[in-house]
Amino acid sequence: MATSNPFEWQLFDGQKWSTICNDIFIESHYCQPGATGITINTSMGSLYIDFDAMTVSGPRANLSIRRNMFLSHNQKQEVGWYYKDNHRWCEYGSQGLSGNTSSITSDSIEQQYIQNPNGSVQFSAGHMNYTVDFTAMTQTNMYTLMMRKVRRRPKFNSTVTVNSSLPIPTMASPIHLPNTSTECIWEFMGDEGIWTEFQKPGCSLDSADIERLYQQNPQSQVSFIAGRQNYTLYLNGMYQINNRYGTKRVVRRIAGNQQINGQYSQVRWQFKDMDGFWKNYNKGGYRGYCSVSSEDIEAQYQQNPAGTMNFRAGRFNYDLNFSDMTQTNLSTYTVRDVRRL
Template sequence: MNMASNHQEDSENLYENASEFSDSNSETASDSGSCHSSDSNSSDRTAKRNICRYYNDGHCRYGDKCQNEHICKYYVNDSCRYGAGCRLNHNPRSHASRGPNERRERKSYGGRHRRKSSPSSEDSDEDDGRPYRWQLDLGDGWEDIANDHILEAQFSRPNTKGIRIYNTRAGAISIDFTKMRVLKKRNIKVRRKGSKQTEWLWYYRGDHGWYQYGEKGSKGKASLIQSSKLEKEYQKNLQGSVQFPIDSHTYEISFKGMYQKNVSTDLKRRVRRRPKYEPSQTGVLTSVFKKLMAPVNKTPVWQFEGRKGKWHTFKNTGGCSVSSDDIEKCYQKQQNTMTFTINDDNYTLNFSRMNQVNNRTNAKRKIQRT
């Protein structure tokens, strides 16, 4: 079993090294920065392959008869911001990415080719009945990740930036969901293989968390545009944009930059596209992951563990100087600790260790964010 821990922007920080993730907390930042790789070899890799520019723009008139490769040019350079969510081909050995001569050669070989015994690059069917498959390539072909419903559950939540999984053949690895890559290990690749039945949902970063398009945001107003409409427009042109009104304001969503912009004020907010979670047919989520699947709009509550394991919410009453909301505000500022008082005693909350310490007696209690 691959044990895992996640990193979220606005929920409990279980990730061991948050600095590994590149998402900016600024609302003006795009979801994953530039599409272009900083690797000096990127342009060389693209130049060596005859990649169809019209396919990448979303409209190659020749289709399968095209002389050039139909493959995502950013994937070739390891810089595709959409990762598993990209609608362009990420399979270097697929039918679409081969030239016409190679396709004829493979077709003349009895119409079939030998499969490798282990799941390799794209030899397995795109849709084998499962709604998704998460896989790693450690250098010798693609292999399924055990208990991948855990990864899918986390990936489906827009506020989760990545996950750390354990007990792989390469040891513990960190996966960045926004760029769909393994951090600090360039020789290992990760991918999510979906199905045509996947329902994609669209979210924007509001003042108090992530909100799905078409649902009420932090100010109680719902956008007129739905996730289904955005997905339809995205499939037409992943480099395009779409505009929609809310009250007297007009907003524009850029698919290329993955941000929402107020046309009048130029204020930008990050946008994310994540799949609707489909529970695994072979297993049941544990209570921990059920909690993680709670609505992303919910205001977090901070609690401390009392006697007999009972949890109590922090309240600014009975001599306590802070409330749950006060702690959340401090937590959102990404501080490691905060201090408060209860009657005459001083306490320190440690967000990385998730405990509170009485500074006089050194007594410790667990805390949690739900």
């Protein structure tokens, strides 16, 4: 990290990531809820950074932008949630133009967002009830159906110390492996429950990039691009979030070709087959091919015990519901019991 600040803005020129000089000006602008972007002058010419989409445009193609965070294990950055009240952005918990104060604050919204970035939260202000949709980043009046824009921005150079006796609200705990000279592989849970490695050129980060950031600070956050989508990777929680849609996927770190180590491998997931016997989820095979293992299911379960996940077995696709502990064949709608041992 080039400065003592907890943040670092970097620019990808199509070949390598470079730290942007005097990025404190970008950070201070980014932390203003009303700022849509900023224009900076670089050796590549004038570039425009779009804060909502987290993209950069300029005279050259293949440009990308990312924001890294470097915090100690007992620190977190304060985040503000804002809605556009007519012509100005107001933080939740403060008094709006109508004179009413919302019954919810930025901290409480952030906690709900971390638990489920695809969800929503309801609150009241005056005699009205509202819903904040995290995916659409909108606020809706439940009576008049009026919608307002919502933004989530960090507060400038504002970090708080987390009580070490209390758990930090993350969806999954980091998988700590012993430091060895073996090259580490970073993977995310892809479609149909299949672990997929971070690789270039489809992704702006690969395993080596992520491992380097992880060694610098296991609590950091990093923005990256895959395809046409922008994501944030939370190393302290071992998950990534699609910045546009709010989709969250679990991430894991493994050493070389070793099997995933620790807590996930000690749990077995089983389904009750048509013959009445409990059978393990086994990845691979031929006629009974399954796209997930017990470790894969446990990783998703740790991320959201009330959620669901999709997988494939043979020629059928299934939905596994953690709340009901059932699996449903999405073609025949056959439902079978599931258990966790």
